Amino acid sequence: MMNNYRFTDKVAIVTGGARGLGKATALLLAQQGAAVVICDVRRELADNAVDEIIDKGGRALSYAADISNANDVEDLVASTVDYFGTVDILVNNAGIMRTTSPAESIPAEEWSGMFDVNVTGVFQCMKAVLPIFKERRSGKIVNVSSSAGRSMSTFNGAHYTACKAAVLGLTRHIANEAAPYNVNVNAVAPGSFATEGGLELVAGAPPEALEAEAKKIPMRRFGKPEDHANLVAFLCSEESSYITGATVDINGGDLMM
Numbered sequence: 001m002m003n004n005y006r007f008t009d010k011v012a013i014v015t016g017g018a019r020g021l022g023k024a025t026a027l028l029l030a031q032q033g034a035a036v037v038i039c040d041v042r043r044e045l046a047d048n049a050v051d052e053i054i055d056k057g058g059r060a061l062s063y064a065a066d067i068s069n070a071n072d073v074e075d076l077v078a079s080t081v082d083y084f085g086t087v088d089i090l091v092n093n094a095g096i097m098r099t100t101s102p103a104e105s106i107p108a109e110e111w112s113g114m115f116d117v118n119v120t121g122v123f124q125c126m127k128a129v130l131p132i133f134k135e136r137r138s139g140k141i142v143n144v145s146s147s148a149g150r151s152m153s154t155f156n157g158a159h160y161t162a163c164k165a166a167v168l169g170l171t172r173h174i175a176n177e178a179a180p181y182n183v184n185v186n187a188v189a190p191g192s193f194a195t196e197g198g199l200e201l202v203a204g205a206p207p208e209a210l211e212a213e214a215k216k217i218p219m220r221r222f223g224k225p226e227d228h229a230n231l232v233a234f235l236c237s238e239e240s241s242y243i244t245g246a247t248v249d250i251n252g253g254d255l256m257m
């Protein structure tokens, strides 16, 4: 495994790390020396991702947890500390996407279910690590929002747009509270990436339609999970130590603000 050891001795939790953007992030952090805890509701996929890291010489642990459940999140952080000794990095990546549109057709349970994961889950994970980060006076949090939170979603419904905008507000508020403790809290706003979750949203669409969507992006392609992972790793590193409360766009020029 190629390794520049940017994260030697660091312990990272990546939520939703079993596949897609989260998995690419978990693999990169592990490649760069971090011990990684992959938290996901998809237990088998999380185990597979952990095996992949260990096979490449990295350190990783799989943890089956639902971030919308406060007890699960507390256990996740306690188990991480038990197993690896501490936690230094939280990548709040887990999220769900739904196409239901127009707004008046969104069932109440789908609305609240999406907020439970995409907003409350993100908050609960930050709440669980912040006491550790503040006491040690160091720590990195990266919250995965979306271009949807900066503008509006292309493929998802209004609930997704609202959740991802809420993540940006949460990021700024907690960044302000945590900054005096030398804790960085930032958000990333990915555009369109052809992950498993992203492709499920457009399941059934002909390949030509997807190709046409990609061509609308100024860089003429969807993002690769590795593009995203590189940005997240930068925001988890000491190289970004004076960046906090920021939202960093990564969208091939699709949304310029």
Ligand SMILES: NC(=O)c1ccc[n+]([C@@H]2O[C@H](COP(=O)([O-])OP(=O)(O)OC[C@H]3O[C@@H](n4cnc5c(N)ncnc54)[C@H](O)[C@@H]3O)[C@@H](O)[C@H]2O)c1
Pocket: 015, 016, 017, 018, 019, 020, 021, 022, 039, 040, 041, 042, 065, 066, 067, 068, 093, 094, 095, 096, 097, 117, 121, 144, 145, 146, 147, 189, 190, 191, 192, 193, 194, 195, 196, 197, 198
């Ligand atoms: N793919 C895109 O184009 C895109 C664009 C913008 C933002 N995002 C955001 O990036 C993040 C990752 O997206 P992706 O495309 O990799 O999605 P994905 O569906 O491929 O992966 C998401 C992972 O999160 C896990 N997960 C879902 N709910 C969970 C929960 N309650 N607790 C724990 N784990 C849970 C899933 O099991 C899955 O492994 C999401 O927050 C998504 O909203 C994705």
